[in-house]
Amino acid sequence: MAYVVPTEFVTKMIDAGEAKVFMSTRDTLIRAYMAGAILTLAAAFAVTVNVQTGQPLAGAILFPVGFCLLYLMGFDLLTGVMTLVPLALIDKRPGVTLAGVFRNWGLVFLGNFGGAFTVAVLMAITFTFGFSQEPNAVGQAIGHIGEGRTVGYAEHGAAGMLTLFVRGVLCNWMVSTGVVAAMMSTSVSGKVIGMWMPIMLFFYMGFEHSIVNMYLFPSGLMLGGQFSIMDYLIWNEIPTILGNLVGGLAFVGLALYATHSTRATQRAASGKFVPAE
Template sequence: MSFDTLSAQEVIEAVARSGVQKGNMRLDKVFLSSVSAGCLLAFACGTALSTNASPWYSDNAAGLIRTISALVFPYGLCMIILTGADLFTGSFMYTTVAVLQRKLPWWKMLIHWAVTFLWNLAGSLFMVGIIFDGGFFDADPFKSAVSTFATKKQVTPDFRMIFLRGIGCNWLVCLACFFGMQGRDLASKIMGIWWPIFAFVSLGFDHVVANMTFIPLGIWVDTPGITVGLYIWKGIIPTLLGNIIGGGLFCGTYYWYMYLLDIKTLPIPGRTKSASDTEVPTPEGMSVKNGDIEANAGIPNQV
């Protein structure tokens, strides 16, 4: 069995190019792309909550029901990556690598972060206030599942615990983005995305964009003890800080240091598939083998 994949160095080169593309994207496109990402991830959050709405399993086989929920949740990130939508937390890896490689100004990185954060939130709140208001979470056991989940996320843990969970979460999420870029066929991309996301959900880590659905939905169904102020203090701030460290430092900076630190230019990633492949011009004025076009076509369309 053979696998058509990029090497780790080729992937981080593609990450840097994608970071440059993201940081220079028109703000109206970033807005639309970010709203889309917030909505798509909210679908997966809703599925995870409905899977958890199993009182007997929650009381008697909590590990099993969490594993099942973790197995279905990754379809959200698959939809985001494969459609090229902009997820706030993925940008921590992409734009950080572009800045470290001196291909993107730091202030453009921060603007991209701010815009994707605000409009991921808008997409998530749209789903909570409009789509999920269709009645699905208004009655038990689904309403109770929302309240229980939100309480475990916000009320029970302290600030430090949520911060540490945020580090682990986006370390894995950015690895999923990395693996999704590493595969050059659809099946490889989906498999690469699936397992790191399964890991973060099964371990109960905290993702700031997922919390944009989980916690506001808990507020929507009147979960006791959860307020907007508490959500900002424990659902956004520690998770956001942890996600930045997990994605920007543990993933983006690490792979940049390992593979790009001493490289001044970014060659187009992709390998020659056969000796007979012909060269074709690229937008940058460089040349690439015909067999490599498949590998390069989706590079800008990553989370």
Template sequence: MEKRMLKPAEICDEIIDVYEHKANYPILKSMILGILAGAFIALGGFAAAVSSHSIDNYGLSKLVSGAVFPVGLIMVLIAGADLFTGNILLTVPFTEGKIKLKMLLKNWTIIYLSNFIGALLVALLLYNAGALDGNSYKIGGYALKVAITKASISPMKALFSGILCNFLVCLAVWLSLAAKDIIGKVFAIWFPIMAFIVGGFEHSVANMYYFSIGFLAKNNVDYANSLHITQEKLDHINLQDVIFNNMIPVTIGNIIGGGILIGIGFWIAFKYTAKPKSINVERSSM
């Protein structure tokens, strides 16, 4: 009978194969898949915000948001799009010696920028479609609230939150490759991503959307007024705070959490320790 899932060591081999191929994609293919992935994550973020924005109970609001947001990564992984936080796992074929550092950095750069384009496009579409006007403009007010909160955290908190986030995201990617059917992949993705959303951790690509929609929503006074957001708080949505308080430390944290702790961690456990070691034995003269 055919196996329904891969064994842990087989997942590592699959990761090496899949991400070695991704590193060798033509630039146009990587860009298209990156734009689509950014769009999928943005749509997941928007859907999660709409479903949870009016829930006053903190824990319940996080649970509902966490139950909805994973649809973004499900679309990314099953459709075959390329997400920066997932492609952090290129550290595995790199450590295995299958790809060069130049290829890894090139792919990360292309996918990161392409993800931003996809997230920005969705933000523009949602804003101009009036999608933030719902519930008496409170959806737009919530978008501002999220962007303000994220831009206001300290770089150190952003770094550690980014580590925790991509530890779970790359674990979801890793587990999804173990499953051989769609239902198995959905469940493998769903729960780690739910945990990251419930925990409130920082995801660089999701933040590309949250900040893009925040900058757009900042232009409509109805959104700010719906949640009584002051101009002082709105001023936190600026490029300096967004880039230096959040995006840079979160991106570094995402690389550490997914690329090192998950990717290289599992590689050491399942590949490095399995490699035969040469042992030099000194023979004493008889």
């Protein structure tokens, strides 16, 4: 499990962000679609484990399998690209523009949502025998999750919105740590171990992940959850995305870049900007 030192994996982070900016629309959408589908299928698996065993920790321990698989296969989550892609802009990589960053984010969002929604429909079919009967125990639990994490926040007003945002921040602090942890090792086992721990933490703690929620809430609506699409957007998805952006970029991307990037260190030492070569 060869360890990659911070100065080296931070360079990998910047390189990865640059590559994603210039990736074709086709490849970006395919990779994002598959990432959304695999992650949310793992979420459905974790909820099933929780319901059938009555042990939330069991689901949290097993959930990271989806995250590990999708990153080992080179697929992209919005939470990851929000952390990596801006670093290429900050590092002044040639040809990387703010428009390119937003283009990548937009395409990955669409792909992730497409994959998550596909899984939501497929799992709703399995939970209801093709919508021919009431949802089974797992389906009912998903409906209640949607209620608690939309109207449940709304009941607390501004305090609920703040809590939702902070849970989004904490979530992508951990998820992006998992993304970076995969770059800390050159072996599959090392990458998996590095990714597993922070992903397990965020899931067990009930933090808000924008892509997992792209599955839970559309699925919850199909399974009888008592909340609306606007509840989902206003009292979950939009604040969660903003929290995810702050958490991943501020606490992982920028923190690592500021202290371990050669260019950032040169700027700090000289007190002035060092142009890209």
